[in-house]
Amino acid sequence: MINAPQGRAVQHTAGPAVSTAVESAMRRALALAAQGPSHGPNPRVGCVLLDPGGRPVAEGFHRGAGTPHAEAAALAAARSHGIDPRGTTAVVTLEPCAHHGRTGPCADALIDAGVATVHVAVSDPNPVAAGGAATLRAAGIEVTTGTLADEGEELLRHWLHAVRTGRPYVTLKLATSLDGRVAAADGTSRWITGPQARAHAHTIRAQVDAIAVGTGTALTDDPSLTARTIDGGLFEHQPLRVVLGRTAVPDDARLRGPGGALLHLPEHDLAVVLGRLAEREVRHLLVEGGPTLATALLATDAVDEVHAYVAPVLLGSGPTVVGDLGITTIGAAARFATHDVTRLGDDVLMVARRTQPVTNSLTNPQPAYPRQNGRPSRPTTEEI
Amino acid sequence: MINAPQGRAVQHTAGPAVSTAVESAMRRALALAAQGPSHGPNPRVGCVLLDPGGRPVAEGFHRGAGTPHAEAAALAAARSHGIDPRGTTAVVTLEPCAHHGRTGPCADALIDAGVATVHVAVSDPNPVAAGGAATLRAAGIEVTTGTLADEGEELLRHWLHAVRTGRPYVTLKLATSLDGRVAAADGTSRWITGPQARAHAHTIRAQVDAIAVGTGTALTDDPSLTARTIDGGLFEHQPLRVVLGRTAVPDDARLRGPGGALLHLPEHDLAVVLGRLAEREVRHLLVEGGPTLATALLATDAVDEVHAYVAPVLLGSGPTVVGDLGITTIGAAARFATHDVTRLGDDVLMVARRTQPVTNSLTNPQPAYPRQNGRPSRPTTEEI
Numbered sequence: 001m002i003n004a005p006q007g008r009a010v011q012h013t014a015g016p017a018v019s020t021a022v023e024s025a026m027r028r029a030l031a032l033a034a035q036g037p038s039h040g041p042n043p044r045v046g047c048v049l050l051d052p053g054g055r056p057v058a059e060g061f062h063r064g065a066g067t068p069h070a071e072a073a074a075l076a077a078a079r080s081h082g083i084d085p086r087g088t089t090a091v092v093t094l095e096p097c098a099h100h101g102r103t104g105p106c107a108d109a110l111i112d113a114g115v116a117t118v119h120v121a122v123s124d125p126n127p128v129a130a131g132g133a134a135t136l137r138a139a140g141i142e143v144t145t146g147t148l149a150d151e152g153e154e155l156l157r158h159w160l161h162a163v164r165t166g167r168p169y170v171t172l173k174l175a176t177s178l179d180g181r182v183a184a185a186d187g188t189s190r191w192i193t194g195p196q197a198r199a200h201a202h203t204i205r206a207q208v209d210a211i212a213v214g215t216g217t218a219l220t221d222d223p224s225l226t227a228r229t230i231d232g233g234l235f236e237h238q239p240l241r242v243v244l245g246r247t248a249v250p251d252d253a254r255l256r257g258p259g260g261a262l263l264h265l266p267e268h269d270l271a272v273v274l275g276r277l278a279e280r281e282v283r284h285l286l287v288e289g290g291p292t293l294a295t296a297l298l299a300t301d302a303v304d305e306v307h308a309y310v311a312p313v314l315l316g317s318g319p320t321v322v323g324d325l326g327i328t329t330i331g332a333a334a335r336f337a338t339h340d341v342t343r344l345g346d347d348v349l350m351v352a353r354r355t356q357p358v359t360n361s362l363t364n365p366q367p368a369y370p371r372q373n374g375r376p377s378r379p380t381t382e383e384i
Numbered sequence: 385m386i387n388a389p390q391g392r393a394v395q396h397t398a399g400p401a402v403s404t405a406v407e408s409a410m411r412r413a414l415a416l417a418a419q420g421p422s423h424g425p426n427p428r429v430g431c432v433l434l435d436p437g438g439r440p441v442a443e444g445f446h447r448g449a450g451t452p453h454a455e456a457a458a459l460a461a462a463r464s465h466g467i468d469p470r471g472t473t474a475v476v477t478l479e480p481c482a483h484h485g486r487t488g489p490c491a492d493a494l495i496d497a498g499v500a501t502v503h504v505a506v507s508d509p510n511p512v513a514a515g516g517a518a519t520l521r522a523a524g525i526e527v528t529t530g531t532l533a534d535e536g537e538e539l540l541r542h543w544l545h546a547v548r549t550g551r552p553y554v555t556l557k558l559a560t561s562l563d564g565r566v567a568a569a570d571g572t573s574r575w576i577t578g579p580q581a582r583a584h585a586h587t588i589r590a591q592v593d594a595i596a597v598g599t600g601t602a603l604t605d606d607p608s609l610t611a612r613t614i615d616g617g618l619f620e621h622q623p624l625r626v627v628l629g630r631t632a633v634p635d636d637a638r639l640r641g642p643g644g645a646l647l648h649l650p651e652h653d654l655a656v657v658l659g660r661l662a663e664r665e666v667r668h669l670l671v672e673g674g675p676t677l678a679t680a681l682l683a684t685d686a687v688d689e690v691h692a693y694v695a696p697v698l699l700g701s702g703p704t705v706v707g708d709l710g711i712t713t714i715g716a717a718a719r720f721a722t723h724d725v726t727r728l729g730d731d732v733l734m735v736a737r738r739t740q741p742v743t744n745s746l747t748n749p750q751p752a753y754p755r756q757n758g759r760p761s762r763p764t765t766e767e768i
Contacts, residue, residue, distance in 0.1 A: 177717065178692050178734070179705050180564025188714040298698055308562050310694055312720040312736035314682060316709030321563050325700030330572040333561065336696040338730040346722040350562070350732055352696035 021054030022119050025091035026148045030121070032061035033070065033093045033155055038207040039237055041281040043094055043159040045070035049078055049115075050089040057083050071096050071106040075113050086114030093152050095124040095145065096132035107135040120145040121152030126163045158284040161304060165358050167274040168285040171208070171305045172294055173201060176321045177313040182291065185317040187220075196345035197309040202228050204307065206235035209282040210263075214293040215245030218255060225288070226259035234258065240282065244273060244293060270300050295323040298334050301359050306336050308350045405438030406503050409475040410532045414505070416445035417454065417477045417539055422591040423621055425665040427478055427543040429454035433462055433499075434473040441467050455480055455490040459497050470498030477536050479508040479529065480516035491516040495523040504529040505536030510547045542668040545688060549742050551658040552593070552669040555689045556678055557585060560705045561697040566675065569701040571604075580729035581693045586612050588691065590619035593666040594647075598677040599629030602639060609672070610643035618642065624666065628657060628677060654684050679707040682718050685743050690720050692734045 025048040032046030046061040047070040060073025078085045096106035133143045158169040175193045183189035205227035227235040238260035246266045267273045297303050336352035409432040416430030430445040431454035444457025462469045480490035517527045542553040559577045567573035589611035611619040622644035630650045651657045720736035
């Protein structure tokens with residue numbers, strides 16, 4: 001199960017017993033959804049089918065682009081066990097899609113299967129795929145939305161942000177001493193944080209679509225930007241490696257070694273950069289450095305979440321984690337809201353999120369995120 | 385109960401049942417001890433008396449200088465309930481003292497009472513008071529030491545440090561942004577951290593013997609350095625207020641208002657400063673600022689514990705929490721060991737401790753800490 005706060009009660013249901021069964025099924029559907037990949041162009045969705053007595057009879061989840069949607073997976077599971085889905089209640093974490101992708105719309109599949117009722121956690125904000133609830137209702141199916149909506153929003157946080165704003169969710173990783181330094185005066189920085197913090201950072205790399213650094217970091221540190229396990233092996237998923245800036249990436253750079261595809265964007269305009277990444281279906285971008293890029297992102301209000309790994313270390317000199325942000329007084333500080341605090345060995349990870357709405361300058365008014373059935377259609381190994 | 389890790393098993397006892405009873409009684413004695421004041425010249429001590437069957441029959445703890453020691457309190461409690469302490473087992477968190485203060489030595493009191501066995505968590509390192517175990521053994525009483533020794537050491541951490549080194553335990557408080565800044569470029573700093581972090585810092589003030597700032601902070605911020613409750617009232621205990629530096633404290637400074645006594649030390653030599661505070665029976669010194677004093681303490685390896693309140697804020701400019709420490713490479717960083725991490729609203733508190741032994745330059749070879757029965761004998765309202 002995902003670690004979710006106490007959810008809201010289901011609305012518009014037949015009674016307390018059904019309400020409890022639906023909420024329980026939605027928790028299961030959320031847990032199923034969380035088994036899908038957190039990266040990739042498609043949202044993570046789970047679905048549980050209940051018989052008229054409220055008992056679960058089949059379930060399914062989306063395993064990533066190119067595989068069946070959760071509703072189709074649940075219906076197929078029911079049929080494979082000889083269960084007729086007619087009259088069942090479908091409990092699904094995201095509003096069933098109404099568009100034709102590689103397969104037909106999930107709304108039609110539920111109608112064709114004779115499902116009687118549909119409970120949804122989160123409505124689909126995607127203008128291409130939305131309308132599933134209306135399609136279902138037009139077919140006489142009772143639809144309620146908002147069951148465990150907060151948990152559903154949290155699970156789909158990055159995808160929803162990308163659909164709503166037309167640009168990737170940007171997570172800025174920082175790894176600093178208590179005095180905000182990323183290296184000592186002589187430039188040495190290995191290691192400020194400890195092995196547990198570094199291992200954790202690699203698990204985050206394995207969950208995102210892309211990871212970005214500036215050319216300065218690419219040339220100075222020669223990073224591989226791979227997602228590695230504790231024993232040094234590569235995770236199955238490797239994020240797209242993005243280098244921002246005009247300087248060429250050397251032929252022998254580790255960035256050209258094993259790992260995700262390399263994308264070199266000579267852009268300095270971050271709105272353009274994020275738009276380019278959106279076109280490539282990057283929903284979640286992890287930015288790892290260094291101070292120049294972090295400063296540019298913060299100064300343009302492009303950071304949606306900060307992952308700050310803080311070590312119990314004081315240096316007293318050396319480069320600081322961010323440069324001048326044009327902030328002159330405390331009331332104008334770039335302030336985030338702490339979402340989670342985790343101790344990792346001697347270090348602490350603060351996960352803190354945006355407190356202000358996304359500014360328009362970075363929002364694409366025409367979201368570039370069709371919800372797909374197929375594999376991403378664009379090439380992923382190019383340099384621009 | 386104190387929040388203690390799993391303790392060691394008792395050694396040298398009659399058997400598992402007695403062992404369990406003694407360990408249980410020691411946990412109670414530690415909890416009792418923790419009810420005593422964490423400030424003041426005397427250690428916090430608790431004592432539980434067990435009958436020959438291992439059942440607790442009386443208990444006591446030390447309530448601060450000028451009140452009975454824990455053993456005397458427990459014996460008095462037994463007698464007030466008509467219980468003869470002869471043949472009982474005394475379970476006490478610190479080795480009973482062997483010196484004559486305002487009352488006679490606790491070791492003699494236990495011998496006179498006819499106690500049969502004594503279990504101790506921590507031996508007394510105080511050369512004036514030590515020797516209690518030997519006195520008891522010479523009188524034919526069985527004495528074991530080391531029961532829940534780790535928990536006992538933790539409870540007496542500041543006092544033991546002061547007795548062993550001859551100088552106060554120094555806790556350095558830092559309150560910073562994620563980029564290690566204590567104020568914005570225009571000097572504004574209210575508030576980087578939130579109300580929960582500030583309230584927590586006041587509870588720490590109420591637990592220490594003294595609180596120190598440099599004259600720079602005293603003049604710039606005009607702090608009161610009082611320990612205040614959430615509603616703005618004063619805690620019963622107010623720490624000695626220490627200002628370090630040559631500049632005079634203005635007549636109308638808040639430091640001269642309600643609160644603890646004011647001590648102005650024009651010293652720049654931190655070994656001398658700590659020695660002066662040790663003479664005044666300061667066991668635990670909290671240093672609150674600013675960067676100049678923090679830097680001096682860190683540069684002389686005088687910091688025993690760091691309390692870093694970190695806010696999810698980025699400033700990009702403004703003064704950093706510490707200045708140049710003479711550290712040029714990462715291997716020479718001032719590195720502490722994290723003891724505890726606490727989320728306080730949006731902020732996080734990292735409590736991190738010294739990893740290297742105290743250096744000799746700051747250690748007084750002749751500890752100036754007699755364990756007292758009486759009130760501190762030195763005046764506490766002077767300026768030097």
